[in-house]
Amino acid sequence: EDKVVQSPLSLVVHEGDTVTLNCSYEVTNFRSLLWYKQEKKAPTFLFMLTSSGIEKKSGRLSSILDKKELFSILNITATQTGDSAVYLCATISNFGNEKLTFGTGTRLTIIP
């Protein structure tokens, strides 16, 4: 059974700090890893990573995938209060028919 583990479970930092969120996975026939941000209800898409070593960037957020060590990190620099949310990591397997397997998420709280 596919497995996704995120750490830490929760994180509280001050505005302006840099944070690193971790995601490790065990997936049969891995295809892609996705990061979502969930503020209240609907998870919103951040990144999809398929190849190792390619860093994806969007403003202050960046993410990298290591397919050899089976993990990904999500970095947020110069954090703002609007970054407070649950960050979800999910994987897709080639056998999964587009089924997403999620981790439990990391709850990030930014203190002004």
Place this chain on the structure above:
Amino acid sequence: DAGVTQSPTHLIKTRGQQVTLRCSPKSGHDTVSWYQQALGQGPQFIFQYYEEEERQRGNFPDRFSGHQFPNYSSELNVNALLLGDSALYLCASSFLGARNEQFFGPGTRLTVL
């Protein structure tokens, strides 16, 4: 362009009752997946519909059933509700051939008393 929509927003039921949740996918999408998210947990895959057929099912009992209509919208039905069915139910849509990200709706918050 409307994104994924779900109805109702909130629902309160009692044990043993039945519930139907609805989802309309993003325009151009043909695949709908349903997820259950318990408090403090990540979403868990329930099942996925494509071309009005259930393509894949997660580890959920037969009390959970679904349907997809010709216009790609979908319903999730849960029979004989249990307290443990209380959760946020999320619908996600995608285009099967594109192999890109799934877009999520705002969810339906189901409370079973």
